[in-house]
Amino acid sequence: MDPAELDGARYEVIVIGTGSAGKPLATALARGGLRVLAVERHRFGGECPYVACVPSKSMLLSARRHRASGDPAHRAAFAAAVAVRDRTVHGRDDSGAAEGMLGDGVDLVRARASVRPGQVLLDGIATVRWSTALVLATGAEAVIPPVDGLRGTPGIWTSDTALSGDELPARLAILGGGAIGCELAEVYASFGSRVTVLEAAPTLLPREQPWLGGAMADGLRRLGVDVRTGTELASVRPDGQGVLLGFGEGSRPETDRPGTDRPGTDQPGADQLAADRLLVAVGKKPVTDGLGLESLGLDPDDLSVDRRMRLKDDVFAIGDLTAINPYTHGANYQARVVADELLGRGRDADHSGTPRAVYTDPAVLAVGDTEKTAAERGARTLTARSDVTGTTRSAVERTIDENDDRPAGLELIADADSGVLIGAAAIGPEADSWAAELALAVRARVTLQALADQPHAFPSWAEAIAAPAQELAQRLRD
Known part of the structure; x- marks a missing residue:
């Protein structure tokens, strides 16, 4: 729909942004009988189907199959993986998502939105009004840190670039050791790129338990990835067709990549790194530029919502814009919480059981508190860990591949006063699936005694839950 055609139109609800939050919300409200307008400045459906979750998982699966094949033809395999990825995301064509929303009764307009009290301006040419609610679901965009020379230097990628392009660099540096950085490190290393991951924190996955980041580093090193933690990027300069990276004082730039005789032997100097491309994956920030939130009395740098995702009065925010569980x-x-609120069956949000997954091989799943976050809110904790490779399932798997050396472990975090599970962290084959019961256990505040008593299918990976649960239950009784 042309924005000009909507000038003066009135809706019960206007949703700005149609990604993983805005699209299902607009659809649910329209199905519930409300008149809804969804405004999108880019692709209907948001990032996930086109340049994020879906293409990254497609590339990870292709990478896994390529490693298993032992085929040395990396470039041909990468080209084939890109072709599969692009078919999977329908060439990043959003017409199917738009047709689905229209079919559910949502009015759609592709425009840039800015807000005023009670109204939304579309592309600066048309004004539409809401009577019940305005919902902001504009998502987040890649953070480009203030590193000297980073902006404007050719050869800088974000995850969007990597997951929509077809280039296989011989040398790829990745700035950031979070989920995105680790997943893309595995992809490119599997297809023959020499990958270096640069993380300023002491461990990868720095928001998780430290041992989990260490295990992730071990897993990536198995693939030949050079993992450098405690490393601050200080400068970026053009270097022929690539980039030259300089490190800050106190960083540890020396490579520990398996197979190198001496740290940094192929680099310009111990405090520099040459790469063909630099992929920046240090996090994302809410998209608020140009929205005009100040006109509603809102601070774009502090979009704090209440337990029903309300910013104020009839204005809500959902999805990555809130930075709460940005998955x-x-x-x-x-979206479901706000839909229930606007359809008259309101309930408070409970984010405690939202799982945090990394789809590398081995996979990671974490949920709830870490020891650090628990301490920050004043909770006393007890923890117990188990070696997942000690399960019968692992023994069976190793009869097929006796050289399988993927790291695998599990940690449970209990509240020492209440005896309930408040956090968990797992890494291992299929951990994103078998550890999922721990997300429900955290949300439901299941006691360690109940978790220890729960039988698990034999022989399954989930049997690994029993030993640390029983240990904690005993310690809580003592």
Whole structure:
């Protein structure tokens, strides 16, 4: 629909943004009988189907199959993986998502929105009004840190670039050791790129338990990835067709990549790194530029919502814009909370059981508190860990591949006063699936005694839950 055609139109609800939060919300409200307008400045459906979750998982699966094949033809395999990825995301064509929303009764307009009290301006040419609610679901965009020379230097990628392009660099540096950085490190290393991951924190996955980041580093090193933690990027300069990276004082730039005789032997100097491309994956920030939130009395730098995702009065925020559990499943959940509120069956949001997954091989799943976050809110904790490779399932798997040396472990975190599970962290084959019961256990505040008593299918990976649960239950009784 042309924005000009909507000038003066009135809706019960206007949703700005149609990603993993805005799309399901607008659809649910329209199905519930409300008149809804969804405004999108880019692709209907948001990032996840086109340049994030879906293409990254497609590339990870292709990478896994390529490693298993032992085929040395990396470039041909990468080209084939890109072709599969692009078919999977329908060439990043959003017409199917738009047709689905229209079919559910949502009015759609592709425009840039800015807000005023009671109204939304579309592309500066048309004004539409809401009577019940305005919902902001504009998502987040890649953070480009203030590193000297980073902006404007050719050869800088974000995850969007990596997951929509077809280039296989011989040398790829990745700035950031979070989920995105780790997943893309595995992809490119699997297809023959020499990958270096640069993380300023002491461990990868710095928001998780430290041992989990260490295990992730071990897993990536198995693939030949050079993992450098405690490393601050200080400068970026053009270097022929690539980039030259300089490190800050106190960083540890020396490589520990398996197979190198001496740290940094192929680099310009111990405090520099040459790469063909630098992929920046240090996090994302809410998209608020140009929205005009100040006109509603809102601070774009502090979009704090209440337990029903309300910013104020009739204005709500959901999805990555809120920075609360910035995952597709977190955005979907917040959409359901707001849909229930606007359809008259309101309930408070409970984010405690939202899982945090990394789809590397081995996979990671974490949920709830870490020891650090628990301490920050004054909770006393007890923890117990188990070696997942000690399960019968692992023994069976190793009869097929006796050289399988993927790291695998599990940690449970209990509240020492209440005896309930408040956090968990797992890494291992299929951990994103078998550890999922721990997300429900955290949300439901299941006691360690109940978790210890729960039988698990034999022989399954989930048997690994029993030993640390029983240990904690005994310690809580003593």
